[in-house]
């Protein structure tokens with residue numbers, strides 16, 4: 633299968649959306665859960681499609697929901713839908729496999745970060761276009777961070793000034809992401825981690841509080857409130 637191409641843009645965006653959403657609680661696959669009457673996936677894809685750099689979008693859907701997701705997104709944007717895998721990394725790899733080689737920049741963006749503004753997508757893409765092999769949006773860490781033992785005894789306080797909280801979309805030169813996935817041994821929680829293992833530099837750009845990952849029930853309530861912001 634080859635992904636659908638739009639005339640504009642030079643960026644492919646992969647949207648892993650095949651997770652169960654266990655931390656959100658019962659209610660079906662998280663990407664299909666509703667936020668203000670529309671699924672998280674629709675919110676996410678609409679914002680991706682509004683980004684001028686985007687040429688094609690590939691969604692990795694829960695395997696049992698591929699046709700349903702195609703129908704759901706048909707009126708939102710031209711999207712290619714593939715079946716996701718058991719781990720996020722596998723879902724990303726399956727989506728990456730249908731991106732044509734001539735598309736030079738690939739972004740990986742969680743459906744769960746449904747309210748990410750197009751401006752963040754554009755700034756990540758721009759940094760890759762300027763020559764960075766891998767780019768991630770980040771925020772400073774706001775809590776004091778402790779290192780602990782398995783029995784929850786504190787070993788010490790970590791210097792948070794050198795820590796960053798990492799969001800998506802994460803952007804890559806196509807070949808960098810493809811090589812990193814081809815070399816992947818163990819599943820990691822993000823794609824930049826695979827590039828780090830390959831010894832390539834990963835560059836941080838400012839993220840956005842709107843790009844929060846909807847993970848737990850409170851996050852859905854916060855996201856509903858964020859949607860009402862002027």
Ligand SMILES: Nc1ccn([C@@H]2O[C@H](COP(=O)(O)OP(=O)(O)OP(=O)(O)O)[C@@H](O)[C@H]2O)c(=O)n1
Pocket residue numbers: 647648649650651652653654655656662663692716717718719720721723724742743744745845846847
């Ligand atoms: N096998 C998987 C697991 C996750 N994801 C996607 O990766 C993104 C980030 O994952 P997370 O927020 O952790 O989602 P879930 O895995 O669904 O959450 P949980 O761990 O609570 O089950 C989500 O858009 C999710 O749908 C995926 O495509 N395939």
Ligand SMILES: C[C@](O)(CO)[C@H](O)COP(=O)(O)O
Pocket residue numbers: 720742798799800821822823845
């Ligand atoms: C990719 C990610 O959203 C960056 O913060 C995050 O690593 C996904 O992790 P999860 O444990 O699968 O939610």
